[in-house]
Amino acid sequence: MKAIPFPRLGGCLPRPLALPPTVASLSLVILCSVEAGLVVPIDAFRDGLSLVKIEWQSNPGEWYAVESSTNLLSAWVPAPSQPSPLLALSNRTSVSVSLANETAFFQVIQMDPSPTNPEPDRLVWIPPGGFVMGSPESEVSHRADEAPTTRVGFSQGFFVGRHEVTQREYLAVMGTNPSRFTGDLDLPVERVSWADATNYCALLTEWRTKAGLLAPGWEYRLPTEAQWEYACRAGTTSAVAFGDRLSSVQANFNGTFPYNGSDQGPYLGRTVPVGSYPANPWGLFDLHGNVWEWCLDWYSGRLPGGEVIDPTGAETGTHRVLRGGSWLAIGQNCRSAFRIGLPAHEIRDEDGF
Numbered sequence: 001m002k003a004i005p006f007p008r009l010g011g012c013l014p015r016p017l018a019l020p021p022t023v024a025s026l027s028l029v030i031l032c033s034v035e036a037g038l039v040v041p042i043d044a045f046r047d048g049l050s051l052v053k054i055e056w057q058s059n060p061g062e063w064y065a066v067e068s069s070t071n072l073l074s075a076w077v078p079a080p081s082q083p084s085p086l087l088a089l090s091n092r093t094s095v096s097v098s099l100a101n102e103t104a105f106f107q108v109i110q111m112d113p114s115p116t117n118p119e120p121d122r123l124v125w126i127p128p129g130g131f132v133m134g135s136p137e138s139e140v141s142h143r144a145d146e147a148p149t150t151r152v153g154f155s156q157g158f159f160v161g162r163h164e165v166t167q168r169e170y171l172a173v174m175g176t177n178p179s180r181f182t183g184d185l186d187l188p189v190e191r192v193s194w195a196d197a198t199n200y201c202a203l204l205t206e207w208r209t210k211a212g213l214l215a216p217g218w219e220y221r222l223p224t225e226a227q228w229e230y231a232c233r234a235g236t237t238s239a240v241a242f243g244d245r246l247s248s249v250q251a252n253f254n255g256t257f258p259y260n261g262s263d264q265g266p267y268l269g270r271t272v273p274v275g276s277y278p279a280n281p282w283g284l285f286d287l288h289g290n291v292w293e294w295c296l297d298w299y300s301g302r303l304p305g306g307e308v309i310d311p312t313g314a315e316t317g318t319h320r321v322l323r324g325g326s327w328l329a330i331g332q333n334c335r336s337a338f339r340i341g342l343p344a345h346e347i348r349d350e351d352g353f
Contacts, residue, residue, distance in 0.1 A: 040064070040108045051096045056108050058088035063111040063127040066095055076107065077151055077307065078130040085111055085129035086235070114157060118214055123159040124283050130154065131230050132237065134303045134337050139239055140260045141332035145339060148305035152226050155310055160223060160231050163274035163285045164188040164293065164352050165200070173204050179271075180349040186273040188291045188352045194320040194344040197222055197294045197353040222296040222353060225321045225339065226311045232324065232336050234282035239335045241280035241287060246331045251277050251289035259331030271327050287324050288334040291352035295321040299341025319343055326350035 040056055047053040058064060063085040067076040079097045086093065097106070114125035130153040135146040168185035170192070171177045178191040192200075201220040208214040223231065232241060239260065240246045248255025248265035252272050255265030275285045287293075297313025299321045304311065313321070319341030325334030328350045332338070342351070 055094045058093040065109040069105045127157045128154045146337040150303045151307040153309045181271045190352045194294045225295040225297040232287040234280040253289035253329045257330035292322040292326045293324045294353040297321045
């Protein structure tokens with residue numbers, strides 16, 4: 001996936017200010033939040049034995065984060081069992097949150113609006129927020145390098161490509177098309193190394209900046225591995241963005257080996273034009289299958305664990321990360337958490353970005 005324009009400097013989302021708390025029943029403390037001068041008051045009440053229902057007035061089309069804390073001295077994290085951030089679809093938003101402790105604090109943050117999209121047809125704004133990276137041991141086909149699960153937060157949003165970089169796009173910048181599968185320039189480019197992908201991003205940044213099409217201080221680059229998984233999951237916590245099963249009617253992979261009991265489907269044995277399969281909840285295509293997607297990071301055999309903000313991966317290594325699976329992969333290797341590493345100059349007909 002997907003070269004992304006990203007600000008080199010600043011732009012961090014300021015933390016919300018907490019208004020004086022109001023106390024609800026059963027020691028549940030509810031906070032309001034202030035973001036960019038806008039107060040987001042919330043109503044909350046118990047919803048059964050282990051849930052809290054939180055409601056607030058919202059603006060359709062804007063993003064909100066629901067966060068919780070066990071006490072006011074600990075970090076704010078995405079509320080349990082609740083995707084974050086959330087896209088408001090109506091004038092009033094309601095969510096149910098797991099109540100892990102008898103005493104809990106909650107806040108709702110209205111996210112900063114997205115900056116002007118430099119390529120509306122190609123790019124999607126991914127708002128700041130948080131998610132749990134990796135997979136639990138209970139996930140079917142879990143692997144050791146997907147652990148320990150890690151709470152990841154992003155202090156600023158970013159744009160990401162709506163689809164994998166196509167042969168048309170690569171040819172326009174690089175002047176060549178190295179792909180094995182040809183005949184349609186809307187096929188994803190493949191047979192590109194990590195070095196090729198980063199060179200493409202650098203040249204695209206230079207070209208669009210000189211043409212006045214990219215704001216000063218912004219650049220195209222590969223996503224970090226954490227950004228990739230955050231965008232892939234799109235607020236979901238299941239094995240793939242479509243649930244806990246995957247068949248090749250949902251994505252382009254070796255359908256002879258579907259994931260977790262799905263019906264067998266076609267095995268095409270090649271790439272298909274980008275956007276041929278359903279998008280994930282945030283409008284991104286081909287996060288599962290078609291071609292593996294290079295990420296910026298060095299590959300490490302374990303995730304960091306704990307809580308991290310804006311992670312960039314291991315400081316050194318011998319391999320670079322790829323994510324998402326490919327036309328050749330089996331279903332379990334297309335899961336949101338699945339990860340591999342290859343040398344930066346490796347070239348295969350199933351690798352793109």
